[in-house]
Amino acid sequence: MSSPTTSSSSLPRAIILAAGVGRRLGNAAPKVLLHFAGKTLLERHLAALHANGVGDIAVTVGHRGDLIRAELSRLGALDRVVLVDNSRYREGSVVSLAVQRAQLAAGKPVLLMDGDVLYDGRMISRLLQAAPENVLLFDQVVEPGEEPVKICLRREVIVDFAKLPEHAHDRHGESVGFFRFSASMATALAERATAYVEGGRSGAEYEAVIRDLLLAHPNRFGYEDISDLPWTEIDFEADVARARQEILPRLQEVAYA
Numbered sequence: 322m323s324s325p326t327t328s329s330s331s332l333p334r335a336i337i338l339a340a341g342v343g344r345r346l347g348n349a350a351p352k353v354l355l356h357f358a359g360k361t362l363l364e365r366h367l368a369a370l371h372a373n374g375v376g377d378i379a380v381t382v383g384h385r386g387d388l389i390r391a392e393l394s395r396l397g398a399l400d401r402v403v404l405v406d407n408s409r410y411r412e413g414s415v416v417s418l419a420v421q422r423a424q425l426a427a428g429k430p431v432l433l434m435d436g437d438v439l440y441d442g443r444m445i446s447r448l449l450q451a452a453p454e455n456v457l458l459f460d461q462v463v464e465p466g467e468e469p470v471k472i473c474l475r476r477e478v479i480v481d482f483a484k485l486p487e488h489a490h491d492r493h494g495e496s497v498g499f500f501r502f503s504a505s506m507a508t509a510l511a512e513r514a515t516a517y518v519e520g521g522r523s524g525a526e527y528e529a530v531i532r533d534l535l536l537a538h539p540n541r542f543g544y545e546d547i548s549d550l551p552w553t554e555i556d557f558e559a560d561v562a563r564a565r566q567e568i569l570p571r572l573q574e575v576a577y578a
Contacts, residue, residue: 333449333501334429335375337366338527339436340383340410340417345556350388352555353380353436358569362439362555363392367402368577369442373449375432379403379424381417383410396577409523418514418527425511428504433527435498439564440552442575447550448501453543455506457482457531458497461548468556470496470528472544479542482532494544497552500531506541509534 339353346352353363360368363380370378382389382404393399407420418425418433425431432448448456457479459472473481473490481488482496502510513530517523535542551571553564 331430332374332377333432334377334379334424334427335366335370335432335434336421336424337363337378337380337434337436338414338417339363339389340381340386340407341414341437342384342411343437343556346558346561349385351382351385351436354388354392355437355555355561357439357564358574361392362436363389364396364577365439365442365575366434366436367396367398368575369440369445370432371577372442372575373445375445375449376401377429379405379421380436381405381407381421383407383417398577413522413524414527415514415517415525415530416523418510418530419518422511422515425514426508429507430504431502431507431510433500433502433510435554437555438498438552439555439568439572440497440499441550441572443573444497444499444547444550444552447545447547448499451501451543451545453541453545454503455542456501457542457544458499459494459544459546459548460497460552461494461546463493463495470498472496474544477543478539479535479544480539482528482535484528494546494548496528497547498554503541506534506538 343352354361407417409416471493473486473493475490551568553568
């Protein structure tokens, strides 16, 4: 399957959200600096992106941004990654999205990625090659409870995107937290996130902004099923253990150069 985003002239910019405190994990350092088999999540993100030709990368930093800078320096990538500071990182993640408005509205497609995910690098190629104009990654297996963000389908149309969906649907899957947006939708995302923050809704999560756009333009969004690929979001100590015991052995490793 080919995609208009795969030519060298139109490869997207990647934006990684890594500003949060990670209170539930009780980790002093940003979660993106967690080590798995000797590599930080940040190193793994860079390796997966570069393996797919994506070298234009911006990272939202906040909590202990100095440690992220140090890790990029160790990797020799400090001059190749744009760091965007979010001084209000204790508020909702919509702020981490809003501070990236210049990157989002620069006229390029965008990959938006949660920083706290351990995943198989083939997910990036799936995201790049997916046919829809704007893409959400969809896993048919949903972790129990209210925590996972659900992608809800009626037939094959996405009709809701939330932890607690409100709209009737035939089936749902879990969102990985990785997205591809067209240049025009990325600009709309920047405008909407900024409106949230300036309108006093800075406590919201960034998924609310995506949901607004998706419900307003359902025909411009689609999904890519990655249920066959290993991944896990890391919020709790149990997630770290699962990542090391169950996910790591199944990953297709890629080195960052």
